[in-house]
Amino acid sequence: MAQRDPEDMSADTLTQGMTELSIQERPPFQQRGDSNPTGFLDLPLELRNEIYSYLFLYDGPIWTFRIWFTTAKRHIRRLTKENAPDCCDKNWGCSHYDARLRPLTGILRTCRQISEEALEVLYTQNTFHVSLENSSRFLNFFTIGEKNLRRIRYLQLSAYTYYYAYCIAHPELQWELFRPAANEASQWRALLEGLRTLEFVMKVPTWGHHSGWPVWVTQLETVMGFIGEHVSEETDVTIDDNYSMYLCEAVDRCFKKPFRRVRTLEGDRYYYKTRYDPDNITGPVASDEG
Numbered sequence: 439m440a441q442r443d444p445e446d447m448s449a450d451t452l453t454q455g456m457t458e459l460s461i462q463e464r465p466p467f468q469q470r471g472d473s474n475p476t477g478f479l480d481l482p483l484e485l486r487n488e489i490y491s492y493l494f495l496y497d498g499p500i501w502t503f504r505i506w507f508t509t510a511k512r513h514i515r516r517l518t519k520e521n522a523p524d525c526c527d528k529n530w531g532c533s534h535y536d537a538r539l540r541p542l543t544g545i546l547r548t549c550r551q552i553s554e555e556a557l558e559v560l561y562t563q564n565t566f567h568v569s570l571e572n573s574s575r576f577l578n579f580f581t582i583g584e585k586n587l588r589r590i591r592y593l594q595l596s597a598y599t600y601y602y603a604y605c606i607a608h609p610e611l612q613w614e615l616f617r618p619a620a621n622e623a624s625q626w627r628a629l630l631e632g633l634r635t636l637e638f639v640m641k642v643p644t645w646g647h648h649s650g651w652p653v654w655v656t657q658l659e660t661v662m663g664f665i666g667e668h669v670s671e672e673t674d675v676t677i678d679d680n681y682s683m684y685l686c687e688a689v690d691r692c693f694k695k696p697f698r699r700v701r702t703l704e705g706d707r708y709y710y711k712t713r714y715d716p717d718n719i720t721g722p723v724a725s726d727e728g
Contacts, residue, residue: 479551486552490559493545499567499594502579561589570661571598573617584628591634595665596704597658598641604650616657619664626664633673638665639704640689642682644712655684659692666692674698678705681714 478486546553561582568579580587599615619626630636643654669675675697679685689697706713 478548483555486555487559490545490556491563494556494560494564496564499565501567501569557586558589561586562591565592565594566590567594567596569596569598570616571596571600573614576617577622580622580625584625587625587628588631590629591632593629593633593636595636595638596641597639597661598708599643599654601643601645604643604645604654613653614657615654616661618660620660623664627668630665630668630670630673633669635674635676636665636669637676637678637700637702639678639702639708640680640682640685641705641708642680642685644709651682651684655688658685659688662688662692666694669695671695676700676702678702680705680709680712
């Protein structure tokens with residue numbers, strides 16, 4: 439076996455001794471006074487809002503007519519038994535249980551401050567699409583509570599009637615096609631209070647005989663009249679009424695505040711070949727009947 443050079447051994451011994459000395463003289467580790475872990479609320483509000491936006495913002499409107507817009511009844515019963523906390527004043531039908539949102543809404547249950555901040559993003563920055571054709575589904579939207587209704591800034595309304603309902607809409611039958619807004623006046627006022635934009639698409643029935651149109655328009659006026667009276671002048675109101683006879687005049691009666699008639703993509707999809715010529719409002723009614 440080859441013997442190591444004494445000079446190399448001396449170098450090893452010196453290195454080892456310096457290492458031991460360094461370890462012995464190293465001061466004990468002291469924790470910094472600000473070493474506590476950073477909590478979510480310690481982040482700047484701007485950063486927290488970015489996180490809320492990532493969780494809750496949608497590229498398109500949130501359609502509130504879906505039957506699962508609120509919690510299923512079995513979930514409501516369970517929450518009631520558990521006396522579970524809820525961000526909407528213990529309203530177990532709160533809209534944040536939407537099927538698409540539900541996996542992301544755990545953050546709403548952490549604490550009141552986080553819940554308020556997140557709801558502010560959810561309701562103020564999304565666009566909500568409300569369909570007025572069925573009162574039972576439509577009223578589900580109001581279960582989010584007036585506080586959250588006041589948060590909403592971007593709203594789309596769609597007036598539509600199913601074929602069966604329209605075909606029996608003769609004046610003598612008084613079939614309820616639209617629920618008067620005055621029945622839920624406080625909720626409607628809360629919803630209209632802070633809107634920045636309101637888009638109203640009115641889908642006048644294009645099938646069957648046009649004799650039912652006056653009934654349809656008259657009932658829709660119970661909604662339009664309330665909206666036209668209570669919407670703010672600062673709200674950008676756009677209306678797609680297809681320049682339809684009866685309806686066009688009703689819109690002018692109900693909306694005394696500034697509004698613009700527009701052609702929407704939703705209206706194009708509905709009217710298809712029955713789009714009217716805005717330069718010939720008094721002309722013949724376009725229809726699929728030829």
